[in-house]
Each structure stands twice: as structure tokens, then as C-alpha cells.
Amino acid sequence: MDERVFESLPLSQDSFQVLWESVLPSMATQPILDQDNWLPELNTTLSGFDLFPYVPPVLENLLTPPASTVPTTSDYPGEHAFQLRFQKSGTAKSVTSTYSATLNKLYCQLDKTCPLEVLVDKEPPHGAILRATAVYKKTEHVAEVVRRCPHHQQEDAFEHRSHLIRVEGSQRAQYMEDLNTKRQSVTLPYESPQLGSSHTTLLLNFMCNSSCMGGMNRRPILAILTLETPEGQVLGRRCFEVRVCACPGRDRKIEEENASKTPSGSKPTKKRKATPAPAPSTAPPKKIKSASSTEEDDKEVFVLRVRGRERYENLKKINEGLELLEKNKCKEEVVGGASRGKRRVDEGTD
Structure with missing residues (x-):
């Protein structure tokens, strides 16, 4: 604002209307602002001067309370x-x-x-x-x-x-x-x-x-x-x-x-069953097997369940070895019996 305008005006002698017309001649035609509604009209009139920039209101919907760390x-x-x-x-x-x-x-x-x-x-x-x-x-x-x-x-x-x-x-x-x-x-x-x-x-x-x-x-x-x-x-x-x-x-x-x-919701735990002490045996004493019963047991076939291929192969080899040993033993008995019979015949001929 030009300082000369204020110097030419005596203090407290002129009205606001005179000051307004001297400072802004181009706006002299504007009516004096109403005392009750002066802020909106002044904001509109002086919009080019950006004296009252528009500030948007804060929306209450965006003010949500902070979330809890542990819901x-x-x-x-x-x-x-x-x-x-x-x-x-x-x-x-x-x-x-x-x-x-x-x-x-x-x-x-x-x-x-x-x-x-x-x-x-x-x-x-x-x-x-x-x-x-x-x-x-x-x-x-x-x-x-x-x-x-x-x-x-x-x-x-x-x-x-x-x-x-x-x-x-x-x-x-x-x-x-x-x-x-x-x-x-x-x-x-x-x-x-x-x-x-x-x-x-x-x-x-x-x-x-x-x-x-x-x-x-x-x-x-x-x-x-x-x-x-x-x-x-x-x-x-x-x-x-x-x-x-x-x-x-x-x-x-x-x-x-x-x-x-489990009514409490905990996992069921397996309880070990107590093994009772062996009761005294009342069965009669076992009889000693005779030679005939032993021969019958030798002829009986048993099935053995083995876990694991390697263990099965080892037991299979042992079984085959025992079978071979038994065959050789039988052959020796046959050959020995034949030789003894031949010797007896020769002795009788002499």
C-alpha cells in the first residue's frame, strides 16, 4: 500500500469509506460490507489477493481410533x-x-x-x-x-x-x-x-x-x-x-x-500297563522228548517273519548252508553204509 496515501489522511478524521475509495479506486463501486456477513463477502471480493485461503473441514469418519497391538x-x-x-x-x-x-x-x-x-x-x-x-x-x-x-x-x-x-x-x-x-x-x-x-x-x-x-x-x-x-x-x-x-x-x-x-482338551497320554508278577506254574513237568519225536520236529516246516531285506538275505544264506550241510551228511551216511556192506560181503566170500 502506498505510504503517501496514509500521510495525506489525518488520523481519526476520515471514514473507512474515504480510505477504501482512495486505496482501491477500482472497487469503489462495491458496497460497504455488512457487519454480520462481512467474512464470506470479503473472501469473495478479495479472492484474487488470496487473503483467506479455503481450508477443507476435517471429516470425522476418517478419525478412527488406533488399533490394538493384541486384538x-x-x-x-x-x-x-x-x-x-x-x-x-x-x-x-x-x-x-x-x-x-x-x-x-x-x-x-x-x-x-x-x-x-x-x-x-x-x-x-x-x-x-x-x-x-x-x-x-x-x-x-x-x-x-x-x-x-x-x-x-x-x-x-x-x-x-x-x-x-x-x-x-x-x-x-x-x-x-x-x-x-x-x-x-x-x-x-x-x-x-x-x-x-x-x-x-x-x-x-x-x-x-x-x-x-x-x-x-x-x-x-x-x-x-x-x-x-x-x-x-x-x-x-x-x-x-x-x-x-x-x-x-x-x-x-x-x-x-x-x-x-479328553474333556479338558489336552492330548490323551498312554499309560503303561503294570505287568503282574508271574504266577507259580502248576503245570506238570515237561517230559523229555524221545528220538522219534525229535525226528518229527526236524521234518516240520516253520515260517519266520523277518524285517528288512539285508537281514532276510543273511538268514536265507544261513538256512541254505544248513540245508547243504544236511545233504552232505546224508550222502556221507549213505556212502559209509554202502562201503561197510561191501566189506561185509567181501569178508563172507573169503
Whole structure:
């Protein structure tokens, strides 16, 4: 601003209108700003001077609370009575997914649809979401992030191919990774049950086997499903164990049988049976075998089961040697008997 303009104006003698017209003659035609609404009009009038740059408001939906390092795995129905229900299926070999209520465990095949029914007694607030997260069950592994194995990741062309849990049948699913914990989750907007239904169906896929090297590597996992507000506040939580295998029905049947044998869930331990002391023998003393019985035993054939090819070959050679020795002995007896008979004949002739 030109300092000469201020020097020509006596202090506290002219109004703001005179100052405004002398400083900005081109804007003299603009009306004096209203005292109540001066900020929006001044921002519009002086937009070329960039005196009041526009600052976008902060969206409250983006201010989600930080995720916990160790997620909670306890069930929490909340005020909405959040529940999960699995479709009933047996233990046949043909089933692709089956749920054990006694073990609270889902058995499913790789990349096969697992339908889950979501139930609430009270309608959640508008914009509520469902979140699915996988964590390791054991304490020594719970701090690690559950990811797919490198082999299945390379074979998949999906954008978020490192995620173990995938939602099927919805284009509104969002795959997220926490910046602090690096844990991966998938979210889906909550939909109210359709007319005549009491539940909402959620379709989940598990994209890696429990036995995959470089992935879960036979470590048991838990799936955590939470009902949350748009701001990330948890309204309800349900957890269940998951085993991704080739034959869900067979594995469920075996593990349920083992659990019924051991109520505490620990592995059964084999107890050694105490060997009783030998009772005094009341049988009569064995009789000494006669020469005739010994000859009969020599003619009897026995079968011996031998473990290992090398041991079998050695015993076979020993047996062949004994057979050869027995034949030679018989020949010597025959030859000796013939020679003695010939000698007797010669003696008689003399």
C-alpha cells in the first residue's frame, strides 16, 4: 500500500469509506460490507489477493481410533445383541465347509464360500460396518500378522492378494491394513435383513491352507468379526477358530471324537500297563522228548517273519548252508553204509 496515501489522511478524521475509495479506486463501486456477513463477502471480493485461503473441514469418519497391538478375542454381543450363526452341515466328505458348535470351530476348504448369518436385536446406527480380521490363537504367535503364503500370493492376480480373508459377492468390500500394527482386515457395510428374513448373510473365503509353509504353517488361527460404527467404535464382537483343510468333514469328526475322549482338551497320554508278577506254574513237568519225536520236529516246516531285506538275505544264506550241510551228511551216511556192506560181503566170500 502506498505510504503517501496514509500521510495525506489525518488520523481519526476520515471514514473507512474515504480510505477504501482512495486505496482501491477500482472497487469503489462495491458496497460497504455488512457487519454480520462481512467474512464470506470479503473472501469473495478479495479472492484474487488470496487473503483467506479455503481450508477443507476435517471429516470425522476418517478419525478412527488406533488399533490394538493384541486384538481382543472375547465375545461381546453389546447392546445390539450381535450374533453369528452358521448353516448346518454334517461331516460328509463332500462338504466344503462345516461348523462345530462344541469346538466353536469352522472347517472349510481353500477358496470355498463360507456363509455366515449376522443377527442383531437392535438396528445399528446408519453407516455401520462389519469387519473381519484373522489372528493367531496361541500366545507365542499372537503378535505376528496372519498373511497368505508366498506360493498362493504369486498365483493370485487379485489386487489385495496378501489378505487371508476375502469377501465374496459384494463390490463394496474394502481391504485395509493398519499403519501401526500392519494387521489386515476387510470391511463391508452392514445391510439390514431383507423383508421376511431375520438375518443378513455374509460370504467369506479363506485363501490359504492352514498347513501352508510360509503362511499359517499349521498354527491355529481365530477369525474376529466386529460390528462397528463409521468412526470405528466396536458395537459387538464374535470370535471362532478356523481350520482350512482339504477334507473339512473328516477333520471335524476326528477332532470332535478326540475332544469327547479328553474333556479338558489336552492330548490323551498312554499309560503303561503294570505287568503282574508271574504266577507259580502248576503245570506238570515237561517230559523229555524221545528220538522219534525229535525226528518229527526236524521234518516240520516253520515260517519266520523277518524285517528288512539285508537281514532276510543273511538268514536265507544261513538256512541254505544248513540245508547243504544236511545233504552232505546224508550222502556221507549213505556212502559209509554202502562201503561197510561191501566189506561185509567181501569178508563172507573169503
